[in-house]
Amino acid sequence: MKLLQKALADGSFVLDLKAQDMESIVHQALNLVVAQGALSPEKRDDVEVALLARERQVSTAIGHSVAVPHVYLDAFSEPAIVFIRLAHPLNLGAPDGIPTRFLFLLMGPTGRAIEHIDALANIARLMSDDNFRYDAGEAQNQQDLVQALRAFRERSAPRPVPEKPTVTEGLRYSGRLFGGLINDVRRRLPHYVSDIRDGLHTQTLGATLFLFFACLAPAVTFGGVMGVATDGKIGAVEMLLATAICGVTYALFSGQPLIILGGTGPLLIFTALLYGLCADWNLPFLPVYTWVGLWTMLFVVIMAVTDASCLMRFFTRFTDEIFAALISLIFIYEAVHALVEIFVEVYHEEGASHDRALLSLLLALGTFYIATNLSSFRRSRYLLPQMREFMADFGPTIALTAMTLVALFFRNDVGLDPLPAPKTFGPTTPRPWLVALFEPPPWVWLAAAGPALLVSVLVYLDQNITARLVNNPDNRLKKGEAYHLDLLLVGLLIGVCSLVGLPWLVAATVRSLNHLRSLATVEDVVSSNGDSRQRIIHVRENRMTGFCIHLLIGLSLLLLPYLILIPMAVLYGLFLFMGVVSMSGNQFFERLNLWLTDSSLYPAAHYIRRVPIWTIHAFTLLQLVCLGVLWLVKTSVFGLVNIGIMFPLFIALLVPIRFLAARFIAPEHLAALDAEEEPEDEETQWV
Numbered sequence: 001m002k003l004l005q006k007a008l009a010d011g012s013f014v015l016d017l018k019a020q021d022m023e024s025i026v027h028q029a030l031n032l033v034v035a036q037g038a039l040s041p042e043k044r045d046d047v048e049v050a051l052l053a054r055e056r057q058v059s060t061a062i063g064h065s066v067a068v069p070h071v072y073l074d075a076f077s078e079p080a081i082v083f084i085r086l087a088h089p090l091n092l093g094a095p096d097g098i099p100t101r102f103l104f105l106l107m108g109p110t111g112r113a114i115e116h117i118d119a120l121a122n123i124a125r126l127m128s129d130d131n132f133r134y135d136a137g138e139a140q141n142q143q144d145l146v147q148a149l150r151a152f153r154e155r156s157a158p159r160p161v162p163e164k165p166t167v168t169e170g171l172r173y174s175g176r177l178f179g180g181l182i183n184d185v186r187r188r189l190p191h192y193v194s195d196i197r198d199g200l201h202t203q204t205l206g207a208t209l210f211l212f213f214a215c216l217a218p219a220v221t222f223g224g225v226m227g228v229a230t231d232g233k234i235g236a237v238e239m240l241l242a243t244a245i246c247g248v249t250y251a252l253f254s255g256q257p258l259i260i261l262g263g264t265g266p267l268l269i270f271t272a273l274l275y276g277l278c279a280d281w282n283l284p285f286l287p288v289y290t291w292v293g294l295w296t297m298l299f300v301v302i303m304a305v306t307d308a309s310c311l312m313r314f315f316t317r318f319t320d321e322i323f324a325a326l327i328s329l330i331f332i333y334e335a336v337h338a339l340v341e342i343f344v345e346v347y348h349e350e351g352a353s354h355d356r357a358l359l360s361l362l363l364a365l366g367t368f369y370i371a372t373n374l375s376s377f378r379r380s381r382y383l384l385p386q387m388r389e390f391m392a393d394f395g396p397t398i399a400l401t402a403m404t405l406v407a408l409f410f411r412n413d414v415g416l417d418p419l420p421a422p423k424t425f426g427p428t429t430p431r432p433w434l435v436a437l438f439e440p441p442p443w444v445w446l447a448a449a450g451p452a453l454l455v456s457v458l459v460y461l462d463q464n465i466t467a468r469l470v471n472n473p474d475n476r477l478k479k480g481e482a483y484h485l486d487l488l489l490v491g492l493l494i495g496v497c498s499l500v501g502l503p504w505l506v507a508a509t510v511r512s513l514n515h516l517r518s519l520a521t522v523e524d525v526v527s528s529n530g531d532s533r534q535r536i537i538h539v540r541e542n543r544m545t546g547f548c549i550h551l552l553i554g555l556s557l558l559l560l561p562y563l564i565l566i567p568m569a570v571l572y573g574l575f576l577f578m579g580v581v582s583m584s585g586n587q588f589f590e591r592l593n594l595w596l597t598d599s600s601l602y603p604a605a606h607y608i609r610r611v612p613i614w615t616i617h618a619f620t621l622l623q624l625v626c627l628g629v630l631w632l633v634k635t636s637v638f639g640l641v642n643i644g645i646m647f648p649l650f651i652a653l654l655v656p657i658r659f660l661a662a663r664f665i666a667p668e669h670l671a672a673l674d675a676e677e678e679p680e681d682e683e684t685q686w687v
Contacts, residue, residue, distance in 0.1 A: 003081055003119060004104075008145050012036060013083040015139065020474035022092060025071065026595060029082050030107050035299065036095065040105075043075035047107070059093035061100045066127045067092050068120060070106035079108035079115055082146070083421050085280050096186065100126065102136065128151060134521055138360040167239040170471065170481025173310040180484035182305035187281070187480040188255045192540075195257060195479070199544025200266050202368045207518035208548045214509055215260060216553055218578070219243045220563060221571040222263035224419045225334060226503060227428055228271035228568070233285050234503050235428030236419055239263060240557055240630045242502035246493045247550025254489055257543040258470055260518050261490070263510035265330035266458050269646070271503065273450060286431075286446060289437040291295055293498025295452030299493060300459055300491030309483035310645070312464045317674045319656045321588035322627050323651060324509070329631065330578025335572040339364055341415070342569075361571035363403050363416075367573025368580070375581065396574060403570045430483045436498060457648040459506050463490050470516055479541050510582060565647020591620040596669035610672040619673050622661060 007013065014032060019025045022669050030048055033039045035499060039047060050071045054060070061067040075192065082105040090100035104123050124676065126132055126149075135148035169187070174180050223239030246261050278285040303309070338645055346357040374395030377388050391398070407416055427433065464483060471481045486507075493506045583589050594602060595617065602608050638672040662670055 003115075003147055004083070004122065005082045005146075007083065007141065008149060010036065010040075012081065013085075013142070013145060015085050015141075015145075016074045016087040017084050018087045019090070021090070022055050023052060025084065025086070025103060026055075026105075029084060029103075033105075033107070034080060037485060038078075038080045039075060042658075043073075046135045047071060047073060047075055051105075058463045060672040061092040061397070062124075063094045063096040063098060063129060065089065065094075065098050065101045065133075066123070067094070067100045067103045068106060068123060070104060070116065072108050072110050072116065073113065074110060076107055076109045079106070079112060079119070081119065082682070085139075091371065102133075108200035108209065110275060129155070130535075131155065134538040137521070150617035151159055156270060163573070166469070167310075167313050168481060170483050171310050171313050178305050180309065181305060181488060183486035184255050188482050188485070191479040192543075193540065195543040198540055199542030201540060201542075203519060203540055204542060204545045204548075208308065208552070209261070211511070211515055211545065211549045213550045215243065215247075215256075215262065215549055216240075216556060217400050217574060218262060219507070219510065219553065220419065220566065221574045221578075222268060223503075224566075224568055224571045225338075226263070226271060227419075227576065228266055229268070229283065232429040232582060233275070234271065234289075236563060237426070237428050237557070237560065238502050240553060242497050242505055244550050244554030244557070245502075246505045249493060250486075251543050251550065252544030255485040256470060257521070257546050258259065258477075258541060259467060259486065259507045260509055260510065260511040260515050260549075261493075261505040263326045264462050264506055264508055265334075266462065266648070267332075267454060267455075267504055267506060269330055270458060277451075283444060283663060284434045284436075284439050288444055289442070289501070290435045290437055290498045291445055292343065292452045292455060293494055293504060295449045296455045296459065296504070297491045297495030297498070299452060299456035300494065301488060303456065304484050304488035304491060307484060308460070309464050309487055311666060312468060312483070314655050315461075315468075315626065316658060317587070318623065318661070319651075319654045320469075321586055322623055322630070322654055323461060324582065324586050325467060325588055325627050326630055326634075326651075327624075328579045328582045329627075330634075331575050333578035333579075335364065337571045338568070338575075344436040353414075356416060358658060359407070359410060360416060360567070360572075361416050361543050363567060363569040364405055364573035364576065365572050366406070367399045368576045370390060370402060371574065371577040372580065372606070374398055375577075388569075396577060399577070400566070400570055400574060403573065404566050407567045407569045407570065408565060415618060416569060418564050419566045419568060419571065425557055425560060427501065431501070435499060435501050437499075454646065455504070457652050459490060459494065459504070460487070461648075461651060462506040462509075463487055466509045466512050469509060470512050475516060475520070475536050475539060477539055477541060479611075489541055494569065513547065515549075516591065545650055571622050588620065592622075592624065593614060606675070607672045611669045615669050616673065619661070619665060619670075622657075626657060 012032065014029065018027065019028065026048055030039065030044055032043055034041055051069055054071060055069060055347055059067070060069045075216070084103040084105065086101050086103070088102040091097075092100045094100055104119075106119055129152055132148055132152045136145065139148060170184070174183060189455055219239050221235055223234075223236030225238065227235030243262060248375060250259070250261050251257050262500065267416045271289075274289060275285050277283075278288050342360050343357045346354055372395075374391050377391040381390070383391075409505065410416075463486065467481070469484060490506055497504060516539060517536075519540045519542070520536045521540075525621060588645060590603075590605075591607075594613075599613065599656075630650055633646060658674070665673075
């Protein structure tokens with residue numbers, strides 16, 4: 001390590017070297033060595049020939065984006081090292097197939113094998129540190145490199161190994177009223193200025209443009225579907241307005257600004273069920289909705305000030321997977337159900353042309369196909385990396401635009417259901433913005449507390465599960481958690497939205513994780529079975545992206561005359577896409593797939609190696625039964641009036657069911673199946 005430290009201090013490094021192959025890398029590196037006097041010009045060619053001959057025998061790219069070309073000849077009197085960072089990574093034949101960006105050129109006299117081995121070991125330890133690789137990739141000058149090496153030595157200095165905490169700092173119970181909120185503010189307030197300063201970066205510009213479209217499409221989709229479900233009482237305009245107001249407010253005052261608020265499947269379903277309940281009881285929907293929202297605000301605020309988010313420690317992968325699966329099924333069901341309804345309407349309408357049903361189906365499937373294929377284009381071999389990233393990031397938006405243009409081509413021949421939205425800014429159904437709060441009977445004011453309690457459970461789960469996924473240690477966030485503060489802010493925003501008939505918004509999982517990923521610096525790692533995946537090494541945590549994204553969404557309300565050109569069939573295709581995409585990465589669906597897979601072809605997952613196969617199937621069956629019960633309750637198939645409104649309560653019951661499972665499954669097997677993170681022994685050991 002001293003040799004590398006001396007090399008950096010002496011300026012023996014090259015940043016952003018432009019090269020197309022190893023020959024040009026070696027040639028330019030040796031020019032630096034000669035200029036520094038470590039190699040005589042007469043012996044330069046011999047060293048270059050020896051280096052390239054060694055490289056032709058076997059590549060010195062050891063993987064993990066690192067190569068260590070080396071040569072030991074009598075041309076050198078002392079060991080020397082040159083650190084090189086390429087402007088563009090090159091495929092130098094690394095065993096893991098990852099392009100090489102960092103090179104350490106090792107040179108020295110013969111007979112110094114011990115020093116060579118020591119240098120290789122130090123380089124391996126250095127480049128296995130995620131923070132150093134990020135710092136080295138961002139370094140602009142010598143001072144940055146020296147500081148990065150110094151920081152690594154401080155991190156790797158021997159120190160007592162602390163006992164691993166069982167609960168993260170943000171989920172520790174304070175034991176006093178407002179204790180968690182105060183701790184959240186103390187933890188996050190010192191970073192507020194840096195949250196703004198870190199947002200003034202070119203990376204945030206790209207993230208803002210990507211997330212604007214990534215958030216606009218779901219907002220329009222949820223708004224359109226909600227408009228149909230509530231007969232226009234809450235539609236696309238209300239959803240866009242709520243998204244803009246709540247998003248800007250959350251970006252400025254939340255504890256974790258990487259979270260994106262938006263409409264979610266469970267809240268959409270609950271709102272539709274509440275509308276049906278009001279219709280059954282002949283009650284005005286919006287005033288009842290407002291009372292439910294105000295009670296929800298009260299319950300959520302009580303949860304925030306009493307540290308209720310600490311209970312999330314009892315929600316494990318078992319619960320998360322079932323909840324995520326329910327959301328996926330809601331998306332898929334709503335899309336398929338809406339398309340089937342179109343066919344049923346056409347079938348029962350005398351003399352109706354089937355063109356409307358057929359075109360709606362084609363538009364939905366076309367949107368789904370384009371969005372799915374473009375979203376996976378990131379792993380394609382075609383085009384440049386930047387173009388692949390663009391196509392993948394904007395896939396849903398491109399699909400929505402393309403299929404809308406196709407629909408416009410047939411608009412004079414086929415009458416499609418358009419997005420319900422007014423041509424000018426105003427409520428979807430003409431009404432005063434402020435809801436008539438006291439229109440329903442007085443008993444409704446108190447009775448609304450019942451449904452509100454169920455909404456509070458949904459808000460609690462949606463918000464905290466998403467927050468826990470964002471704050472996952474694998475994402476390497478540095479500025480701390482703020483579960484209680486964020487829950488308080490969401491509760492207050494729900495109360496405000498309820499007063500003016502806007503939809504309730506909560507943390508949206510997919511959009512929040514996309515936001516985080518767009519601000520992340522990642523690297524490729526290869527698992528032992530050859531699968532490649534990306535690992536986050538740094539995230540630019542800031543408030544500016546969230547603020548600008550939702551400011552642009554607010555400005556999109558000026559485009560209302562164009563939004564009504566979007567057919568509902570296209571939005572159903574996006575719903576189908578969101579449902580299918582959200583299934584990927586859910587271990588429950590992977591284990592469910594094992595039921596139909598040849599046992600000799602099972603993947604080399606950690607739970608396959610540690611848990612008996614029938615135990616895995618029993619655990620999966622238990623989750624499937626829980627998911628089935630949730631779905632039956634949601635759809636009220638028991639024949640009881642509006643039992644579906646109780647489904648949030650059944651979601652909360654998943655926690656005690658998980659504890660009961662421990663009585664029938666061995667603790668070590670349950671720990672492997674319900675592991676919160678991927679075990680370390682499944683990560684690539686590249687050194």
